[in-house]
Amino acid sequence: MKKRLISSYDEVNDTFVGKIDGKNGYCADFGISNGIYLGIDIFNFPTFVLVSHASEVLNISKQCLESDDVKIDIDCDENCLLFDMFVENSKICSVKCPNSFGIPNLKCLMDSNL
Template structure:
């Protein structure tokens, strides 16, 4: 499933936010890695991602995080959640955690270039 991503980066506070276009609100907010939070709607689908201390967490420069060309992939099964982030077609981060949140089996992509 592919959705249009609207992303923003606050350099002063070092916070990255990626939101699915047209989605409002969420019913759950899960910390899937240190500083990475995934918000889920009532259909159990991702609506947004917030990354605090983004340049440190993603181990990249603040200038790269200001790019508008962002793609976030979220793959879930009953065992794990896989999160990846690409900026300007370069993978800058990926992580995997246990799916103790009950997120549905999905292959989900949020892309700023749709």
């Protein structure tokens, strides 16, 4: 499934937030990696991503994080969650972790260019 991503970066607090357009609120959020949090709705579908200390966690400059061209790819099955983040078509982050969050099998592309 493809969803429109609305992303913002707060340079002062070094925080990146990406949320699915039209989604408000969340049921729970989970730390999927050091500083990367995934919010889910009541149906256990991803609704937002928050990265604290983003430039450090993602090892990318603050100027790059201000880009409007952001994609987040989430591929999940009952065992594993794969999270990839791209800025201007360059992969800046890849996380693989156990799916202990109850997220159903899904492939979701959150794209700021939809």
